[in-house]
Amino acid sequence: MLSIKNLQVSVEEKPILKGLNLEVKPGEIHAIMGPNGSGKSTLAHVLSGREGYQVDSGSASYKGLNLLEMAPEIRAREGMFLAFQYPIEIPGVNNTSFLKKALNEIRKHRGEEELDAIDFLSLIKKQMKLVEMKEELLKRPVNQGFSGGEKKRNEILQMAVLNPTLAILDETDSGLDIDALRIVAGGVNKLRSSDNSFVVITHYQRLLDYIVPDFVHVLSNGQIIKSGTKELALELEERGYDWLLEEAESKV
Amino acid sequence: MIDKTNKTAPKNDENIAMSDEQQTIQNITDQDYKYGFVTDIEMEAFPKGLDENIVRMISAKKNEPEFMTEWRLKAYRYWRKQKEPKWPKLEYSEVDYEDLYYYAAPKKDGPKSLDEVDPELLKTFDKLGVPLEERELLAGVAVDAVIDSVSVATTFKDKLGELGIIFCPISEAIQDHPELVKKYLGTVVPYTDNFYATLNSAVFSDGSFVYIPPGVRCPMELSSYFRINASKTGQFERTLIVADKGSYVSYLEGCTAPMRDENQLHAAVVELIALDDAEIKYSTVQNWYAGNKEGVGGIFNFVTKRGLCGGSNSKISWTQVETGSAITWKYPSCILKGDNSVGEFYSVALTNNYQQADTGTKMIHQGKNTRSLIISKGISAGKSNNAYRGLVKVNSKAENARNYSQCDSLLIGDQCGAHTYPYLEIENPSAQVEHEATTSKVSEDQIFYLNQRGISTEDAVGMIVSGYAREVFQQLPMEFAVEAQALMSVSLEGSVG
Numbered sequence: 001m002l003s004i005k006n007l008q009v010s011v012e013e014k015p016i017l018k019g020l021n022l023e024v025k026p027g028e029i030h031a032i033m034g035p036n037g038s039g040k041s042t043l044a045h046v047l048s049g050r051e052g053y054q055v056d057s058g059s060a061s062y063k064g065l066n067l068l069e070m071a072p073e074i075r076a077r078e079g080m081f082l083a084f085q086y087p088i089e090i091p092g093v094n095n096t097s098f099l100k101k102a103l104n105e106i107r108k109h110r111g112e113e114e115l116d117a118i119d120f121l122s123l124i125k126k127q128m129k130l131v132e133m134k135e136e137l138l139k140r141p142v143n144q145g146f147s148g149g150e151k152k153r154n155e156i157l158q159m160a161v162l163n164p165t166l167a168i169l170d171e172t173d174s175g176l177d178i179d180a181l182r183i184v185a186g187g188v189n190k191l192r193s194s195d196n197s198f199v200v201i202t203h204y205q206r207l208l209d210y211i212v213p214d215f216v217h218v219l220s221n222g223q224i225i226k227s228g229t230k231e232l233a234l235e236l237e238e239r240g241y242d243w244l245l246e247e248a249e250s251k252v
Numbered sequence: 253m254i255d256k257t258n259k260t261a262p263k264n265d266e267n268i269a270m271s272d273e274q275q276t277i278q279n280i281t282d283q284d285y286k287y288g289f290v291t292d293i294e295m296e297a298f299p300k301g302l303d304e305n306i307v308r309m310i311s312a313k314k315n316e317p318e319f320m321t322e323w324r325l326k327a328y329r330y331w332r333k334q335k336e337p338k339w340p341k342l343e344y345s346e347v348d349y350e351d352l353y354y355y356a357a358p359k360k361d362g363p364k365s366l367d368e369v370d371p372e373l374l375k376t377f378d379k380l381g382v383p384l385e386e387r388e389l390l391a392g393v394a395v396d397a398v399i400d401s402v403s404v405a406t407t408f409k410d411k412l413g414e415l416g417i418i419f420c421p422i423s424e425a426i427q428d429h430p431e432l433v434k435k436y437l438g439t440v441v442p443y444t445d446n447f448y449a450t451l452n453s454a455v456f457s458d459g460s461f462v463y464i465p466p467g468v469r470c471p472m473e474l475s476s477y478f479r480i481n482a483s484k485t486g487q488f489e490r491t492l493i494v495a496d497k498g499s500y501v502s503y504l505e506g507c508t509a510p511m512r513d514e515n516q517l518h519a520a521v522v523e524l525i526a527l528d529d530a531e532i533k534y535s536t537v538q539n540w541y542a543g544n545k546e547g548v549g550g551i552f553n554f555v556t557k558r559g560l561c562g563g564s565n566s567k568i569s570w571t572q573v574e575t576g577s578a579i580t581w582k583y584p585s586c587i588l589k590g591d592n593s594v595g596e597f598y599s600v601a602l603t604n605n606y607q608q609a610d611t612g613t614k615m616i617h618q619g620k621n622t623r624s625l626i627i628s629k630g631i632s633a634g635k636s637n638n639a640y641r642g643l644v645k646v647n648s649k650a651e652n653a654r655n656y657s658q659c660d661s662l663l664i665g666d667q668c669g670a671h672t673y674p675y676l677e678i679e680n681p682s683a684q685v686e687h688e689a690t691t692s693k694v695s696e697d698q699i700f701y702l703n704q705r706g707i708s709t710e711d712a713v714g715m716i717v718s719g720y721a722r723e724v725f726q727q728l729p730m731e732f733a734v735e736a737q738a739l740m741s742v743s744l745e746g747s748v749g
Contacts, residue, residue, distance in 0.1 A: 048704050051696065076706035088701040092719025101715070102705035109706070141719065158705065 001026050001197045002047075002067075002166055007058035008222075009039075009046050016042045018222035019058065024166070027194040031208055031233060032201045034219035035241045040201045041085060043219070044170040047199075048082040049075050062166065076102075077109035081164035083155040085171040090142040095154070098142050099124065099161055106162060127160035130187040149180035156187040163191070168199045173207040185210030205237035218244055301350040304328060307454050310355045314423050317430050327443035327453035334447045340610040341639045341671055342579055344552060347517055354455045354488075412472075416465040419474055422490050425461035432463055436494050440523040440560045440587070448519040448581075449556040456490035456521070464499035464530075473729055475504035489520035495530035497563065502533040504732060518577075519554045528563030528590065535728055536584075537736055539576035539743075545605050550578025557584035558614075561593035561622075569596040570613070571727040573736045575743045578607060583641065585614035588622035588650075595624040598724040600736075602717070602743055603636030603668070612642035612673075617653035617683070626657040629721045632668035633744055639671040644687075648679040655684070661691040662720050664713065664744065692720075714741025 002024040009017040016039045024030050034040050046053045047060065049072030060067040062080060070078070090098070103123075104114040115123065128135065131153040143151050152172055159167055169188070173181055188198065188211050200211055208216070208230060216232040217224045220241070225248040226232065236244070298306055307328045311321040336347070412419050418429060426433050443453035464470055495501050505522075518540070524532050534557075543550025553576075559568035570584040580603075586595025597613040615624035624644065632638040638661070646653045661670035672689055694716050702712035718725065718737045725733045 050700050072700065072703040073706050073708050076704050082704050084701065084704075088695075088697050090698055090701070090716060090719055092722040093715050094719075098702075098705075098715065101711070102702075102707055105706040105708075105711075162705070 031213035079165035087151040418463040448554040459490035462493040470501040522557040524559035526566035553577040564590040567594040580609040591619040602631040617650040633664035646683040
């Protein structure tokens, strides 16, 4: 599904990712944890094709395609989805028509017929139940005037409608209260299947109580310094990151 | 020469990655046109330049009654004493008024087939989904298809005639309804109004005339696709719309497909008159050729549009989507003379590359309880400059006048400019005037967000801009609104990334 080898990325000449390796297979959920400034969001942005990041060396392939050479919209149409840490507001653009356009772009790319308004509405109404979102939010402009929790639910709704093969959740838990967290995580769990994979980026272990990962990786200073199973997350919760960082340093 | 054009015109599929080469091709084809006009021109043109004789000849050519000839001459003499205004925030090389043709009958000229037309233009037609027969018409190809539209127009005319509605070229109205023309022409925009309107009064070529009799609601949108294809002739359009008591009309001007025109100068005048309880809705989509990406060529559009809410409870609403022309100078205005009358102005003005627009409105409150609404949405991209200039004036006798103005600017990229010049002249203390203004940018974050959902950058910018201008698009008739949104994306092509 996703194979990252020795990825080195810098922003304005400053190295952020310093040789990152990651293998994600279909059906797997990988959690990426780490202290602030370790490069978690950079990883999410580079994978989804955001401008402003310089890839210095290494490779990333997705479904056998050279990911780093693809335009962001092509990555999306190939089934890659990023749930934004800070979802963007787009004034005046209706949430439903935006999502319909997005879905139809993806369907066109796959050679499928575009959905008309009626079919689309029945799909979206079904998926809205996953995230317990108010129907009224469909009529509003994209994310405008949404509360923090509503924005995050809107991200998961988009994910449910677009049905990606690889979803990257960038700190989706930040700013969520416990109820919203449960709803968002519940949405993700319902979308899980043996065909799709998730990369869950989070600062806290809390989210992983609800979305149980197959693997946990600790990112620090641009490298994965430790990988393990879900127990690693619990250990981090208990002991913090410092012991790991020290361990990593002593190895150098 | 035709062979050469054919050879250089690339097939559609190849167009995408060829923009530089295409620019060169465009330049070559443009040059070809110029020579083409010189060699096989067959046009009934008067000599260049303007004097009393030319004015008389224009009037004679159109078989106009004495009063029209006199009116044109008065305008001409007044114009001679005027200077071109320099106050707008526009920069352009001086127009040589003695180097223009002031009258030319549209005869066969221009390209012989679509093979000879600028491939860039054809690509745009493709994107806008313009039907084939219309493409030829818009590109100035002389075709039989015109006959179809003439017959369609005649059918409409019969139906309107039954209701007593007059909808015809103004040259025809001057012949057939001189009393109406004499009564209303120049009453809203007098021939002394401004440099361009004065020039137009002297030499106007043609335009539309509409009269809606009392109590009649015009059952269809009246629209004018106007067309000119004579080389180097200033375009002087004149439109007069009169809505008699208790009547209603919605009028559409222009079209979304880019219109090619060799004439650089356009100075049109539109006058609207709404009597008691009458309503006029006037919608424009202006997409004249804007010049190439380097800012060469393109139309200078100096337009005077004004409506008079003459009767009580009358209403005039202007909606404009301005995306074309190298230079736009245009202030559709309302004189709110009748008590309780309402004036509205909804505008989207988009500039890209080196385009310049100085546009806005004037709302002149004279009657009691008059209300006006101004929603202006400027969009600047490339190296363009976009200015809103608006006046809200409340006269001393206009008790309880109300105005709400909202002027927003949207910037795309960091080399463009947006300017707002609101003027307020309030002479009555009971007036309530509100003005709000915002400036925002299309952010990379927004584009990336849409990209990440599978939407291309071009579509993303189109969506963001359409969302921003939604309040104005909502005012347009349905089909027009859909086309106008497509036009946004096409006009902004290449402005991001």
